[in-house]
Amino acid sequence: MNLRLLISLVAVLVLQMSCGKVTESALVLGDHEQISYNYHIRPILSDNCFACHGPDANKREAGLRLDVAESAYAALKDYPNQFGIVPHDSDASVIFQRMISTDPAERMPPPESNLTLSVEEIALIKQWIEQGSVYESHWAFEVPKKASLPFIKNTEWPKNEIDYFTLAAMERQKLIPNPKADPFSLLRRLSYDLTGLPPSIDLQQQFYSNPSPQAYEQMIDYFLGLPAYGEKMAVLWMDIARYADSYGYQDDNIRTQWPYRDWVIHAFNKNMPYDQFITWQLAGDLLPNATKEQILATAYNRNHKYTEEGGVIDEEYRVEYVLDKTNTYTKGILGMTVECAQCHDHKYDPISQKNYFELFAFFNNTPEKGFEGDVVQSKPAKTPIMWIDREDTEGILNFLNYQDTARIMVSVMEELEETRQTFILDRGLYDAPSTAVSANTPEAVFAFDGALPTNRLGLAEWTTDARNPLTARVFVNMIWQEVFGKGIVASTGDFGMQGALPTHPELLDWLAVDFVEHGWDIKRLVKQLLMSATYQQSSAIDPKKYEKDPENSYLARAPRLRLSAESIRDMVLASSGLLHPEIGGPSVKPYQPEGLWEAASSGRGELRTYKQATGNQLYRRGLYTFIKLTVPPPMPIIFDGSNRDVCEVSRSRTNTPLQALVMLNDPLVLEASRYLASGLLQMNQEPKQLISQAFSRILGRNPAKQELQILFAYFQEELNRFTQDKEVGMSLMHQGGKPIETQKITPQFIALSQVITAIYNLEEAITKT
Template sequence: MRRFSNSLFNFDEPLGWLRVKLDKLSRFLKIGFTSLIFSFLAGCGGDENGDENVATKIALDPNEPISYSIQVKPILSDRCFGCHGQDEANRKADLQLHNAESAYKKFKDGSQPIVPGNAEKSVVYQRIISTDPDFVMPPKSSHTVVTPEEAEIIKVWINQGAKYEKHWAYIPPKLPKVPANDKDDQYQVWPSNSIDNFTLAKMVQHGLTPAEKADKAKLIRRAFLDITGVIPSPTLFDKYMADKSENAYEKMLNDLFASERYGEKMASYWLELARYGDTDGYQNDGERNMWPWRNWVIDAFNHNMPFDQFMIEQLAGDLLENSTKDQILATGFNRNTPLNAEGGIIDEEFRVEYIADKVDVTSTTFLAHTMGCARCHDHKYDPLSAKDYYKMFAFFNNTRETGISAGSWAKPNTFYYPDKQDSELAAYIEKEIAQLEAKVSKVEKAHKADISAKLKQQAKAAIDRSNADKYKNLVAKGKNYISFESRFGKDPDKVSIANTAVVPGKFGNALRFNGQGKYSGFANSRVRPKVFNKKPLGLSIWTRQATAQDLKVFDDLPTYIDEQPLSTKSLANLPTSGFRLAAEYQKNTKKKKGFDLAINANNQLEFAIVGDWPKHAIKVVSEVLPKNTDWQHIYAQYDGSEQAKGLSLYLNGKKLKSQIVQDNLEGESTAIRFGDIEFGAPRLAESGLYTGRDLDEFRLLDKVLTAKEIQLLATSSPWQIAGGQFKEYPSEYLADNQQYIQDKTQLLKTQEKLQRLIDDRAVQIMVMQDAAPFDKPIRATYLLDRGSYDKPVKEEALTANIPSYFGDLTGNYPQNRLGLAKWLASDENPLTARVMVNRLWQLVFGRGIVNTSENFGNQGDLPTHPKLLDWLAIEFKQSGWDIKYMLKLMMMSSTYQQSSDFPIADVIPDPENIYLSRGGRYRMTAEQIRDSALQASGLLVNTIGGPSVKPYQPANFWQSINAKVAYKEDTGDGLYRRGLYSYWKRTAGVPSMIIFDAATKDYCVSRRQSTNTPLQALVMFNDPQYVEASRALAEKAYSQFTSPVERIDYIARSLLNRSLESSELAELTSLLDEMLVGYQAEPEQAKQLFSVGAKQAAVDEASFAEVAAYAVVSSAVMNLSEFITRQ
């Protein structure tokens, strides 16, 4: 077989072994089909992303005054504002041409930039028309010029009084009057709704007339692509073609909007705005689980969530009163930020980058403004100062996000249950736990005095016993109190020990871990406390260094220590290790979970709470401890905050200085540990050297102690402490209270049940969460000089607020993300409704009313139909922000239903179809092409939601980016799901989609560019996905029909949604015959075709040659512009 090879692809050419003659195909393409060589005309349909500013096309109308906003400002913004605009730092001659006051103000020499009513005396006009290279503006160095036509516009405007106006996008939309049609107009009955009145008026203004209505077949296909993202199956197509009722078209639209495919189609666009990806980006580009947020988006569109609610929940769902898990999940919108976990990066630098990304995405998505341009300096074109930028920055600067972070465990995060039943079960269990905790706590509080007395009595008796009995096999007594004193035999299952000795302790007896045997000696208590990541924990223990020097272990070295393999070879140059005072870790699990308190090789205390080491943990290291052999009291405390700053360490009652080394513990309030407490286990930091230590009087507490209480622990005897200050696990002291014991037992079982559900079924996902109440932020926000993280201008702390040009949130809205979201949805904001209806218009017509849908600022394109845009924005809000209603309104219009077929002569007056005098015609998106090919072949799997899948990809593509990471192709349904679900690695996206202009996932994308390249033809002919689809379609046609004519017609109807003309059928029949001869002559080539893809052959081997020939026919039709074009 021949192979095509390029930088992205190296595919076999299974259909090309006969080298299908180009002249044969070219003859075929010329007959009745839209050839690929004419695909450039798709741009003539009005959807390609041309960037020419509409203002330059508007001719001077002697009956109309020149508009500064529509005609003049676009010229000044593009040629002048860079030096004479908003940016004070780069402003020249102290002249602001965006500001009337400055533009009218005289220079020191008495001249005036703009003299209203007199262009000839206006310095601005004089310099624009000057031929002197040293005087003309813009200067030659700018490489821009003002054309004579543009100079004339400026001249007339000045002579008319040089009236300045507010930028059109900043003026709140007002309901315009719907244009009325002339009674004598031949198109009087053409409008189907108010949209048509606006578009028809613009057509007439520009000497254009509407095209005829598209035929029913094309309208059906068009609607399917625009609403569901895939072409209709022959069955559905025939169903809607057969409906002759008057409202058949509207009924079809209703059916399509009710389909789950609608939510997937809409989500595909929204995910690009949100820069969704399945990995973190940057060099490491590790995996993350953000697909639960994608599920939320699909579901929101399918349930037609009002857009204002859709926006508020994504920006601030966590701040809503009594927010639900779904509302918190929605905030994943702003956690799609690429994350960096590379070695050597600076945490604060990248934390600032992540916040800046949120500002950019929020402003682009909901305001269509390039706010990022004001990060380093005042915006050159729009009324946004750098101070305004950092006020927006402050909305996101209070989150618990860190700079060095990656993966779904990057804080803050939450658990998500993909299965609805699991989610409901978790909610039920959490409610049951809360009820049991309340009952247990009530009993414990009621018996506090009795328990305190019993504790005091038992502690005294325990010490007395330990002075009398010295056994090596010791028992832990009590649920929270291990004094290492009780005799073996009383409860032999409570403690297992090895290589330890009983020695006089701080109080009674202690255990000595002397470093002379396997593991240096350890004790493993069967006491199994439940440690929660959102509840306090205290560890109290007495310890002393047993010997003056460390003891080396020579015998019985373990094969594994701390889950790390140990080899004899690795012991040659080992540093000194530390000593584990107390720890508990879950066994038999992939995740290392629990707590750890240890003294390291540098004689520092280390304390960690671990959910999944090292990704999901908090840890601190203390200052160096003084070296002595006296008994020392160590207390480690965790306040339940899930933050490393909530960890504290004490020595002999005094707080130690400590440094945070890990700060990433987030999640639901669930147990992170159900296991034994271990004492004295060595910490083999690649070492065979252990420290001998004595341990005594261990206590576990589930409350935050005051400094006074910690001092009490360090200075008092156990029976003094037992007087009532520290009751923690009093079950054994309430043994006669059967109801209490029953509730306590049930509570522990229920907590374990929830933990198992989380471990087995839950997915961790990043969400938004503020670290503190917004009126008490954890960090101040300052303007950053030149946008640099390490150059805050601390003269003024900034409060979260909207750009001053738009007003002020103070007093009207909370100055947090929720206040921002509510302002965006309010009538006070002139942009968001316009921005969203413009995006909807872009989705339906291929081009927005404002072509630069990402930029409504001064450098963006002007609206082609400004009154229509305002009418749609107001209609949108009055409909209750109803997205389906607006899309249907657009698609029910006569404007939408126009034919996209046109004579070339009709294109010349309006080549980009700006004024909508014909239907839109443009190439389908990468996802639509792939999904439609799978749909036609019967391979498309329509399972909705769930994790991303990994369909076919060129071999070793990921390794070109990272040699250590291999792409593991899916099997079964994962190969055939919609492109929306294809796994997207940020540093190595899906090649076949990239070639068809799929957007990057590194930043917010509002509109895709569209290109036509030879690589696209190679994908269609040779990518296994399309080869397999061609074969599967051929098998369907071969199995369902008997004659070549029927089979070829079925292939065409599946791909093109129409039957063939006789001349087209003749060409394809000729192609079929030629292919059949070749495959029959070389049957091995047919077998090779059937080896492409995972789908097993649906026909017997005797039919391979014939089906392979039909596969070539399928591929030929699939490669036509008519198949890949939405028209």
């Protein structure tokens, strides 16, 4: 370590000790290693400096901007003989001297900001300056390139290109991959990732008895061909498209956007290329000779909340709806937090308020109204609408599941004949227009081609242009997140300066380019991930590996992930035999605690009271659960489902006591346990065999000897209890919409039901391993 660096570090250490903040002093990189602005320096400056010295000119202090080289190297506004950064000279670089200053009035970040740079961070900045303080364009704004496969030592392990990148990262960290998972785990993992359902007993037997080396790949192809694949993929897209069955706000009346959900399922099942999938949703109505299917896809833009309250200001809400469309597009498709620029220039990303309202202009040209009438007079769709007739459902829209003969109204997009003028709104306020702007895209991302039409169709073409650095990267990252639990970029909706850095940048770019080269083929991308050795690893956790990589960033094991809210419901339904596998159609109202809607309802409109579904409709998949925005369904919310208020590209995974209470007491789980027990008892087998059958249906594997012994002991304990007092268990057996005859409720039946409930409550039952 050179003397100047040592002196600087000692000064900082003394400063931190005097503040009561002692940090272990150690250089992150060696003196001769090249420091990257993007990967080492920008995150430090972004967290600590850009709020006052970043892109937002209105909040910039001392005229110093540190996010671009030209400004950082320039003379200071008030001290023309001084410079923020002087390449190769940290002594002459004012920002570094302010960082190590012991004078609170001089130190940066200032003490009142409650931000403190560590010794390591200051050391990195010093090394970067001494190495020439080279700035780099933000990685996500660079067009991705398909790098050559990296060198690896263990050439026997990879099954496809993905594995070269993941293994190279493991080897750099001196990690080795886990062994391949057992067939039981692989089948169950595939089944949940591709259909959101557990594998049936028949499918388990078919897979385990298939001796072909291609058995695994054949199973992937089988699952990709099932209608359930489209349903599984649609769960992600419903979160992105903020799909709901009501309008939100106070009265929160019913809406009929479900044909859009049917279209999304259909599009995924027929493997519509992603560029077309996006284009139709953004601008299907603007395509030449647009069909009703293409127009229906534009309902993506219309899924936001609508007010039905009298007395509101029409223009205020109209602007609110356009803001929502803009934010959903940028977060869900571009992976950018552009909404931060609604009121002022973005503090961290090179997105100005002007940029924001230029994007806003693309969506600002519809005949949509801010207020269309109150809930008593409203119809279940808002202008502009598209009518769907019986002849449509028998023709071009034959994928719609609609049994009624009445026409359906869906809110879709439509373009005004004359362009509505768009203005920058001062502080983002609807009634404070300032400078007029025209439709355009942020130049920092990718310049808008002047030959493109300045409407949503032009925006769609810009979005899906191979030169756009974000679109393919963002979608590939979402699919990676769906499979591995966390994206290569962990901040799935933020590829900007404050977003997470990619753990495997070359892999992300390779996949993005490969995705575009192969026609934006979604099923091919999904299969590519599932065919990798990285995916097929065991999820067993080695303590030494865990200590070295607790977040599994280097993928030296398969992740263990709690199932989504929808998949937990579907697992219970499918394994018990209750599942009604109908595809598409209107949403349904399953079991939920009494009085929830009524307690939060305004007392007006069709949704003022909860009318539970009946018959087979009670047993539809979680995708079809009715979502009232003001009172989201409790079971999905308890298991971290999206409340669908806004675009959401990733869900959190929490563990709370409420989740255990749901699995122990929800009527669906109790009914499923009883229903499965009823079906198993008809097999006339010994209790151990019945328990083993239930175990395999729910967990996708045979129970180990000790597991079976424990469950059988519990069965005998419950059998003795209910033999002595049958009435104790009778109330549990009458749960749900498929009642059982009282004479069939024997102590053995109740005991087996209790054992099945216990299996449903195992962690493994709701975990993908």
